[in-house]
Amino acid sequence: MSFQPILPIGGYAGWRFLERTMERQQEVFNKSATVKRDLDYFAEKIGKVKSADEVVSDYRLLKVALGAFGLQDDIGSKFFIRKVLSEGTSANDALANKLADKSYFKLADAFGFGGSGPPHTQEPGFADKIAKAYRERSFEVAVGEQNNDMRLALNIGRDLGEIAGNDSSDRAKWFSVLGSGPMRQVFDKAFGLPTAFAAIDLDRQVEVYREKAKAMFGSSEAAQFTDPDKRDKLIKMFLIRSEIASGFGGSSPAQTALTLLRR
Structure with a gap:
């Protein structure tokens, strides 16, 4: 079982407690087996990925990709996410540029499919950048499960x-x-x-x-x-x-x- 954030009280008093203990709680959460397993797999595989199809067809890669941008609830919307990723952000009429929720733009922009050059998945440090966002967002999800x-x-x-x-x-x-x-x-x-x-x-x-x-x-x-x-x-x-x-x-x-x- 992964570490669950400690929230002994709700309201603003609970928020101040979470602020004071955030660094330590996040550190322990990041070391949980589930988070580590997800990110180890992502780091191993993502550098070989060159298309949106490869991300969407691999559940474990897609889980981390969406989770890093707070879009984990879209894990079942593969056609939609494939379109967001594959069109990228370069073209004015790309889907990510039309959506009100800018999380999709950030997702498409981060991966860099649909442009004239190679995707950002090929760049040094890409996996680390996505991993950092995934850890933060996953901790937020764990907090949200309680409050x-x-x-x-x-x-x-x-x-x-x-x-x-x-x-x-x-x-x-x-x-x-x-x-x-x-x-x-x-x-x-x-x-x-x-x-x-x-x-x-x-x-x-x-x-x-x-x-x-x-x-x-x-x-x-x-x-x-x-x-x-x-x-x-x-x-x-x-x-x-x-x-x-x-x-x-x-x-x-x-x-x-x-x-x-x-x-």
């Missing part, structure tokens, strides 16, 4: 700074947030938005996000989330509101309200 809110918080801690810091327009950054299922769950909950909010016009969703961000963080710009303190405040509000919605977890209503007031 999905913690998994969503880990996702924000990893991905939001990258989106906030890129050179695209502010609207494009907010669209990237809205296009990520995990990130929009965090923002919607932190902003106190109802489930029906996701059904309204996308341009209006961006405007609401900007209004809520201005009220909560002092700026409507997505770029502000390059600041770790702003990301931590977002995570804190998400976890507290989620805890309230689920019936306060292990905290009393008074304790949760006090934590909220101290944000």
